[in-house]
Amino acid sequence: MTYSRHNSRNRKIFPLVIVIAIVLIAGGIWAATTLFGEGSSDRESSSSPSAESTATVEGSQSPGNDPQSPNPATPAEENGIDRPTASELGKTYDVVISNGRVINPETKLDQEGLNVAVQGGQIVLVTDQQLKGKRVIDATGLVVAPGFIDNLSYDPNPIGVWNKIADGVTSNIAMHGGTASPEKWYPYYERNMPPVHFGASFFYTQARNQFKLSRYDTAKPAQTQTLVDQAEKALNNGALGISFSLEYVPGVNDKEILPLMKLANEYNVPVYFHARYSDMEEPGTNIDAINELLGYARASGAAVHIDHINSTGGTFSMTQSLKMVSDAIAEGLDITSCIYPYDYWGTYLNSARFDEGWQERFRITYKDLQIAGTTERLTAESFRKYQQQGKLAVAYAIPKQDVIDSLKAPYVMIGSDAILEPGFNNHPRASGTFARTVGLYVREQQVISLSDAIAKMSLMPAQRLEKQAPALQKKGRIAKGMDADIVVFDYDKISDKSTVEKPEIVSAGIEYVLVNGQVALDEEGIHKDIRVGQPIKSEFLRVKAGGSSLTWEDSEVPLLEYRNANYVDLEALKAHGYAVNWDKVTRQATATSGANGGKVDVPKPQQGELMLERGYKLAWEDGSSTKLLSVGNRNYVPLSALKSHGWNLTKEGSNYKLSAA
Known part of the structure; x- marks a missing residue:
């Protein structure tokens, strides 16, 4: 509500001015009470006269999406709490989750009494101010977190997906296994409409079976090349990475693996490994297994993920195995791992x-x-x-301390390595992994903090795959503009209930699950008519023919266009008074002004080359940093970053010009 003041030119009507002032003061008090909800709860606001026509009874489903969205210029605090405008406070959103303890692992936000507005499948506000919703979920005393991302699962079959929902999972990604034919896999699940988002790796073991090789046979060079070609096709059809199961197919050797690793590095996707050994008995130990995987990372430059290190690669050697990985990360290798929070594993006899x-x-x-x-x-x-x-x-073969030690490692996330199969066949981790992590290892044993656990179950899995999967860049966070994949749980009650005998029993304490902004689970149970899962795919953009150029003082260099922004070769900075130095460990370049300029050769990128977000950054002297774009072995900085660091940027037709400010 907006008010304006009018000054009377006729001082003789002073009494009238007094009356107007009184009205304005009263109106201001009314506005403050209405807009900020003094003395009323969020649940009460949904039944107030102003919301009566749009609010629905708790437990009903949202009647639809309103295309309106809040002003994108809404200011936000550094920790991710928005300060809504009066217009935003006056709107009625599809869903409002009110008065919860909101945890956003990306910004380290962990605060009670916050409200989350959902509109059209997205989070549009996170604020401590009262909001109106068509449906208002009272989250008083509950935790509001990003929907869990299980990136060590399998195909989203029509039985197991519902147990995933009940465990707080909103994205089910088949990175242990997957498919040899994503061009068929993705359309199949899009037609079948699972309730969770879904994606898959190129499953090397499955693809290798076309040659009728036994698990102990080694592929011939021509067969390996065929598999490399098929893997490249799979990546271009959406596969999120490449996965190997070395312990199950011991005939696979380095001559098969390294060509696939080099392909993964070229395409900027991770390689997931079930390592070769799970014990400390010679010949072939966990130490050999970890060394093998780190060797592939060094030789290829590709990112490596070590599947369930608590049962493969670290069992009985966890302290040493974890140190090996930590040392490799300090060396500059891109390595992550995961565990499932159980001290027993399971597989086929x-x-x-x-x-x-x-x-x-x-x-x-x-x-x-x-x-x-x-x-x-x-x-x-x-x-x-x-x-x-x-x-x-199920094999009772994992030391309890190995689970605890691995869970504490900062590069270890959570992954179930299971999904319930027909006949309720599986390990209880298929139903209880995420609730067990919080209930047993956070609340009861206090091995890690709740915020760290949320990160390991949402943000970290998203970050592992998001470089080439834009869909994941909007998941794993509770913030404005992120996808409304949300889990609301009772911290005091959350726990796994599935057992070896009854792996189908769903978790307790998960109160609400939203997928793509729609309520898939609430106090009435799982809503099996809510099937809004979307495909999560790798996407690759390539250099196009032609392109713009940049005139920078006395030189002209080619530009790259990527996702509606223009980029210039990082080397061009050296011709204009910047020294650029790389740190391979942090994957960051530092630009320092004051250097002598000079002529620098900046080649034009070739048509068809991949444009990749490898996670490299450019650090400036003022402490800010800019994400870089990579093409081949060259890196590019956005023109907007140069403009914000003292250069005047003007557009001349389809080209640009930079000049000193």
Whole structure:
């Protein structure tokens, strides 16, 4: 509401002015009470006269989307709390989550009493001021967090996805496994409309099966080249990375792996590895397994993710394995890992993991194996029978301390390595991974903080894959402009309920789940008619023919256009008084003014070259930094960054000109 003041030219009507002033003061008091909600709760506001026609009873579904969105110029505090305009406060949003403890791991926001407005599938406000909604969810005493991202899952089958929703998962990404044919995989799941977002890796093991190779055979060079070509096609069709399962296919060697690693580096996608060994028995130990993966990262430059290090690559050697990874990260390698928060693993009895010597390797006996979905512990006789049938068994073989130590590592995130299968066949991690992380390891054992746990379950998985998957750049955060994938849970009650005997039991304490702004779970249960999951794909942009140029003082250099912005080669700065120095560990260049200029060769990028966001940054003297764009082995800085650092930028037709300010 806006007020204006009018001064009377006729001083004789002074009494009238007094009356007007009184009216204005009263109006101001009314506006403050209405806009800021003094003395009223958010749930009460939804039933006030001003909201009566649009608010719905708690538990009902949103009646639709309003195309309006708040003013993008809304100021925000540094920690991510918005300061809405009066216009924004007057709007009625699709969903308002009121009075919750909001955690945004990207900005380190962790504050109670905040309200989150959702409109048209996006978060449009995070504020401590009262908001109106068609549906108002009272989150008093509850935690409001980004929807969990399970990037160590499998295909979003029509049974397991509902247990994911009940565990707070809003994105199910098949990076342990995946598909050899994303051009078929993605359309299939788009037609079947799962309730969670979905994506997949190029699954090397599956693709390799076309050659009828046994798990112990090594591919021939021509076969490897065919697989490289197929992997490249898969990446261009949306695959989010490349995945290997070395322990299950021990015949795969470095001559097969390195060409795929180099391809991954070229395309700026990570490679996910189930490592080769899971024990400390010679020959072939966890230390050998970690060394192998770090060696591939060094040789190729590609990013590496180590699947479930608590059960593969770190079991019985966790302290040493974690140190090896930490040292590699300090060296400048791009390495991450994950765990599932259980001290027992599970797999099929006919897999290579149960080759001869498994009892010595895993330090267990037959009685430490249990058939999933039953109470049956195995004997030598039943083991042989079920091995022939390929039954899935749980192995009680992970030291509890290994889970704790790995969870504390800053580069380790959470991934389930499971999704419930037909017949309720699987490890309980298929249903309880995320609730168990919070309930057992945060609330009960206090191994890590709640904020850190939220980061490991949302932001970190998004960041691992988002460089070439723009959809993930808007997930894993609670902030204006982010996707409205949200979980609301009761910190005092959240816990896993699934067991080895009954892996299908859903988690407790997850109160609400929003996917793409729609309520998929609430006090009435899971809404199986809400199936709004969207594909999460890699996207690659290439240099186009032609292009603009930049006249910078006395030189002319080519420009790149990328996502509606123009970029200039970083080397061009050297001709204009900047020294540019690289730090390979931080993946950051530093620009320092005052250097002698000179002629610098800036080649024109070739048509068809990939334009990639590798995460490189340029640091300026004022402490700010700018994200760089990479093409081949060259890096480009946006013209907007030069404009904000003292250069005048003007447009001349389709070209640009920079001159000293």
